[in-house]
Amino acid sequence: MxxxxxxxxxxxxxxxxxxxxxxxLGSEEYGIVITKIREIIGIMEIxxxxxxxxFIKGVINLxxxxxxxxxxxxxxxxxxxxxxxxxxxxVVDVPGPSGMVQVGMLVxxxxxxxxxxxxDIEPPPDFGTVTEGHNIIGMGKIKxxxxxxxxxxxxxxxxxxxxxxxxx
Amino acid sequence: xxxxxxxxxxxxLDDMALKIMMVEPGDLSMVGELVVLxxxxxxxxxxxxxxxxxxxxxxxxxxxxxxxxxxxxxxxxNYERVGQCIGLMQxxxxxxxxxxxxxxxxxxxxxxxxxxxxDEGIADTVQMNASFAEAGLVSISQKVxxxxxxxxxxxxxxxxxxESPPTESMEFLQDLELLTGFVGETLEHLESIEVNVLDLEExxxxxxxxxxxxxxxxxxxxxxxxxxxKSIQKLAHSTENLLDDVRxxxxxxxxxxxxxxxxxxxxxxxxVENLNVVLHEGPEQYKNYDISDFVAWVEAIQRGSVxxxxxxxxPPQSPAVSATEVSASAVSPPPKAKxxxxxxxxxxxxxxxxxxxxxxxxxxxxxxxDSIKVDVEKLDGxxxxxxxxxxxxxMVRSNATxxxxxxxxxxxxxxxxxxxxxELQKTAMSMRMVPIRQTFQKMIRLVRDLxxxxxxxxxxxxxxxxxxxxxxxxxxxxxxxxxxxxxxVDHGVQIPDxxxxxxxxxxxxxxxxxxxxGGYMVIxxxxxxxxxxxxxIRRKAIERGLIxxxxxxxxxxxxxxxxxxxxxxxxxxxxxxxxxxxxxxxxKAVEKLRGKVEAISSPGKGSxxxxxxxLTLAIIDGIIVRVGTERYIIPTTAIQESLKPPRENYNxxxxxxxxxxxxxxxxxxxxxxxxxxxxxxxxxxxxxxxxVVEYEGRQRAIMVDELLGKQEVVIKNLGxxxxxxxxxxxxxxxxxxxxxxxxxxxxxxSLSGHGAIEAHGSVDDVDLTGD
Numbered sequence: 001m002x003x004x005x006x007x008x009x010x011x012x013x014x015x016x017x018x019x020x021x022x023x024x025l026g027s028e029e030y031g032i033v034i035t036k037i038r039e040i041i042g043i044m045e046i047x048x049x050x051x052x053x054x055f056i057k058g059v060i061n062l063x064x065x066x067x068x069x070x071x072x073x074x075x076x077x078x079x080x081x082x083x084x085x086x087x088x089x090x091v092v093d094v095p096g097p098s099g100m101v102q103v104g105m106l107v108x109x110x111x112x113x114x115x116x117x118x119x120d121i122e123p124p125p126d127f128g129t130v131t132e133g134h135n136i137i138g139m140g141k142i143k144x145x146x147x148x149x150x151x152x153x154x155x156x157x158x159x160x161x162x163x164x165x166x167x168x
Numbered sequence: 169x170x171x172x173x174x175x176x177x178x179x180x181l182d183d184m185a186l187k188i189m190m191v192e193p194g195d196l197s198m199v200g201e202l203v204v205l206x207x208x209x210x211x212x213x214x215x216x217x218x219x220x221x222x223x224x225x226x227x228x229x230x231x232x233x234x235x236x237x238x239x240x241x242x243x244x245x246n247y248e249r250v251g252q253c254i255g256l257m258q259x260x261x262x263x264x265x266x267x268x269x270x271x272x273x274x275x276x277x278x279x280x281x282x283x284x285x286x287d288e289g290i291a292d293t294v295q296m297n298a299s300f301a302e303a304g305l306v307s308i309s310q311k312v313x314x315x316x317x318x319x320x321x322x323x324x325x326x327x328x329x330x331e332s333p334p335t336e337s338m339e340f341l342q343d344l345e346l347l348t349g350f351v352g353e354t355l356e357h358l359e360s361i362e363v364n365v366l367d368l369e370e371x372x373x374x375x376x377x378x379x380x381x382x383x384x385x386x387x388x389x390x391x392x393x394x395x396x397x398k399s400i401q402k403l404a405h406s407t408e409n410l411l412d413d414v415r416x417x418x419x420x421x422x423x424x425x426x427x428x429x430x431x432x433x434x435x436x437x438x439x440v441e442n443l444n445v446v447l448h449e450g451p452e453q454y455k456n457y458d459i460s461d462f463v464a465w466v467e468a469i470q471r472g473s474v475x476x477x478x479x480x481x482x483p484p485q486s487p488a489v490s491a492t493e494v495s496a497s498a499v500s501p502p503p504k505a506k507x508x509x510x511x512x513x514x515x516x517x518x519x520x521x522x523x524x525x526x527x528x529x530x531x532x533x534x535x536x537x538d539s540i541k542v543d544v545e546k547l548d549g550x551x552x553x554x555x556x557x558x559x560x561x562x563m564v565r566s567n568a569t570x571x572x573x574x575x576x577x578x579x580x581x582x583x584x585x586x587x588x589x590x591e592l593q594k595t596a597m598s599m600r601m602v603p604i605r606q607t608f609q610k611m612i613r614l615v616r617d618l619x620x621x622x623x624x625x626x627x628x629x630x631x632x633x634x635x636x637x638x639x640x641x642x643x644x645x646x647x648x649x650x651x652x653x654x655x656x657v658d659h660g661v662q663i664p665d666x667x668x669x670x671x672x673x674x675x676x677x678x679x680x681x682x683x684x685x686g687g688y689m690v691i692x693x694x695x696x697x698x699x700x701x702x703x704x705i706r707r708k709a710i711e712r713g714l715i716x717x718x719x720x721x722x723x724x725x726x727x728x729x730x731x732x733x734x735x736x737x738x739x740x741x742x743x744x745x746x747x748x749x750x751x752x753x754x755x756k757a758v759e760k761l762r763g764k765v766e767a768i769s770s771p772g773k774g775s776x777x778x779x780x781x782x783l784t785l786a787i788i789d790g791i792i793v794r795v796g797t798e799r800y801i802i803p804t805t806a807i808q809e810s811l812k813p814p815r816e817n818y819n820x821x822x823x824x825x826x827x828x829x830x831x832x833x834x835x836x837x838x839x840x841x842x843x844x845x846x847x848x849x850x851x852x853x854x855x856x857x858x859x860v861v862e863y864e865g866r867q868r869a870i871m872v873d874e875l876l877g878k879q880e881v882v883i884k885n886l887g888x889x890x891x892x893x894x895x896x897x898x899x900x901x902x903x904x905x906x907x908x909x910x911x912x913x914x915x916x917x918s919l920s921g922h923g924a925i926e927a928h929g930s931v932d933d934v935d936l937t938g939d
Contacts, residue, residue, distance in 0.1 A: 047906040048798065049886065050844035051893050059886055059898055059906050064556030066898040066906055067887040101887055 016138055017118035022111040022147055023090065025073055031140055031147040038091040038102055040110055043083050057106060067091065069104040070156060081108065094157035103156050116140040121149065180209045181258045185753045186647045188251045193242050203232055224257050224273055231280055240280060249280050340395040341451060348447060350391050354440050357384035361433050365426060366612055372421045381429065382411040400439055403459045406466040407432045413470060428469050435462055547599055554596040555882050561589045562902045604682050605633035607646055611653055611680060618657040625664050625675035626657055632682035637689055641761050641781060648754040652693050652777050653678070660697030660775055672696065689783055694776040700727050700769035727767045731755040789880050792907060793859065793872040796846040799907045801881055801899060806861045806912045810875060815854040828853060828869045830860055835869040843894060843918060849873040863916040870915070883909060894918065
């Protein structure tokens with residue numbers, strides 16, 4: 001982890017710059033690189049699936065395809081909030097057990113797409129816990145505010161894989 | 169507690185078991201695939217919980233790599249030991265024991281390592297030897313160099329890969345589209361070559377068949393040359409020359425030619441398949457195969473030289489055999505009379521033979537209508553789009569506002585619309601169906617090679633090759649079919665002398681049938697051999713604690729015990745089958761396709777294996793049930809009946825288990841809402857509806873709130889979620905919401921750990937999956 005952090009530090013967040021979609025969970029603001037995003041849809045009816053971890057809310061019908069929905073608040077151990085008209089599902093493409101899969105993330109609200117330059121991205125803070133550290137690519141600074149840039153592949157992709165093995 | 173989820177590790181071990189059964193000495197591509205499977209095993213999530221298995225996998229991999237590098241002999245014996253090792257790995261996993269040393273795994277590996285690669289030892293590539301033996305060729309010694317007149321040449325002992333980086337530049341990668349086309353077409357050519365060669369074997373004098381083999385070689389040579397695939401071009405060219413000599417009468421059409429053409433075909437297939445891998449995975453996967461041995465062999469045959477091999481299969485009376493030199497001067501029909509009695513001659517025109525049947529199978533091809541080639545991805549895309557169309561159409565139709573409009577014309581139009589959509593869907597689905605002919609035809613070669621190896625005479629009779637099967641199932645059904653064929657030839661059919669003794673015709677018959685019945689696709693393998701030894705099975709089962717001495721099991725029940733894991737009554741593990749892995753692997757493969765397999769046998773008369781598969785994997789016929797606000801689909805094939813149970817038929821057992829009496833049978837009750845953590849409308853079985861299901865002979869009464877209807881639904885997998893206990897997949901219902909499809913295996917087994925009452929004794933208590 002230290003080696004990775006040093007690398008990012010020395011390269012000054014090289015290559016991480018680009019367009020990010022920002023969204024909020026409670027008081028925190030997050031960002032995801034837009035190339036990973038398939039689409040954004042409003043909250044819709046979710047069919048619960050038994051024997052899945054709590055943060056997997058269930059599945060929905062997205063134009064004929066069934067995709068799982070991850071409740072991000074729960075995933076990050078935050079308090080749950082009631083859904084309102086601003087609640088959205090961000091559908092992303094992540095690597096799954098066998099190829100790319102689409103997963104929806106439930107978020108409080110979606111803000112905007114911003115362009116974050118390389119130099120405005122700081123390396124992720126080292127909290128000392130190895131696992132959580134991997135979820136964050138870096139911290140982006142926009143107009144004085146800090147956005148947590150998520151590594152979707154890790155947060156969603158690996159979460160799904162490892163949670164399902166826990167089931168076996 | 170019983171683990172009711174599926175397990176990737178068990179599935180991977182099963183795939184490895186199936187793969188080792190397919191490996192033949194000399195077949196490095198299969199060995200390569202096995203190595204890939206072992207490597208995948210090491211990457212599976214959860215494998216860290218089995219350090220012993222990981223270690224076994226690594227060690228096994230290392231040993232197999234040594235075989236590939238020819239540090240250890242590429243022999244049937246060694247592959248048999250690899251099979252034993254895989255079986256041991258399965259046992260270690262099943263028992264949950266991590267004590268590898270106990271399993272004797274290391275001992276087997278040690279035995280393999282001790283055999284060193286000495287010249288005499290190499291002589292046991294049985295495949296090559298058997299074929300040479302029956303071609304009546306003399307064996308002198310293995311590497312005899314001969315400058316004078318070059319009459320003696322060592323035949324290739326398997327496929328070698330040049331270790332040095334390829335000197336030819338990989339120009340063929342410049343035009344990927346052309347290369348892809350070449351790969352597809354060449355594989356088709358090679359298949360037709362194989363069928364025609366087998367046909368030619370039966371009709372050596374038929375020149376037209378020789379032409380049919382000559383032409384594709386010529387084409388392959390041409391295109392390969394154009395693409396700068398030097399090895400393929402050279403090999404095809406040499407073979408084309410040989411065939412040219414044959415069709416011009418310069419060289420006799422004999423078993424030597426047959427053998428070499430078949431083997432060249434196999435080698436070319438390996439090379440072309442490697443190209444396919446390169447196309448998918450990158451140029452670093454390219455293997456530069458060493459064709460020099462093969463080219464030398466082809467040229468030797470062409471010159472009329474005698475090809476020799478040290479062989480253990482050759483009969484002791486070698487001097488007599490020396491007279492059977494394949495000479496260029498003999499234009500007459502092949503000297504079949506001089507072929508040593510040990511190996512059964514393939515050129516036996518006394519009975520209907522595989523090749524004759526192959527001819528019959530090939531003929532109908534000409535009369536089938538025009539066809540075009542379509543990219544599979546486009547086809548799948550079309551089928552998916554049609555599927556979505558059907559759903560949307562249903563959604564629009566059930567829209568409340570529209571339903572409220574009672575315009576007669578609108579109603580009529582909607583009817584028409586749904587009829588057209590239905591038609592469209594049927595057509596789209598049928599496009600995914602392919603005749604099972606191709607799979608069956610591969611069996612011809614298999615049976616021919618098997619009967620030679622085992623010294624038995626076997627006729628393969630095929631029926632129903634035109635029966636269609638979903639293309640996604642074709643690949644998965646091949647391995648189980650192969651295993652069962654091997655069983656029939658190896659264990660079922662007796663050797664000709666024995667058959668004669670008991671009054672049967674010297675050649676055994678294996679019937680391979682396919683037909684559609686009752687919404688299912690049925691495949692039957694029937695042989696007229698000795699049948700299953702029910703008594704032996706019974707004793708083995710008692711030995712393994714599966715049944716008691718005092719149990720009264722029917723012959724049918726006993727025979728179907730062979731599908732349990734680790735069950736094999738073979739006295740000796742032969743090279744052909746029974747590599748320590750049993751019919752349970754076949755059963756699992758069939759069940760993965762949502763099918764069923766059963767064994768029916770009459771001792772002395774023969775055995776019959778019946779595989780039943782759903783017509784397509786994509787659609788399932790189910791009953792929609794409601795539990796609370798959730799809806800689930802239960803496959804109709806599992807449902808026996810549904811009823812509103814009377815209160816007096818309800819009982820509890822020991823205060824924990826609940827049962828329901830249905831027509832004299834006492835069935836355990838499963839409260840679906842409890843299993844799935846849903847809030848139901850009814851909590852008393854007598855207020856609710858009960859659906860009686862059956863899975864693998866076990867019955868359960870599933871409690872639901874309401875039955876909503878019967879429907880054919882398209883199965884969708886649940887996005888990134890898989891292996892959810894009790895849930896087989898999802899589907900989109902008419903109102904656009906997702907409904908979960910129940911996995912009967914998971915549901916029925918969910919009670920096993922809770923002391924439920926079983927209908928029958930001990931067989932049911934066996935943890936069949938061990939997963």
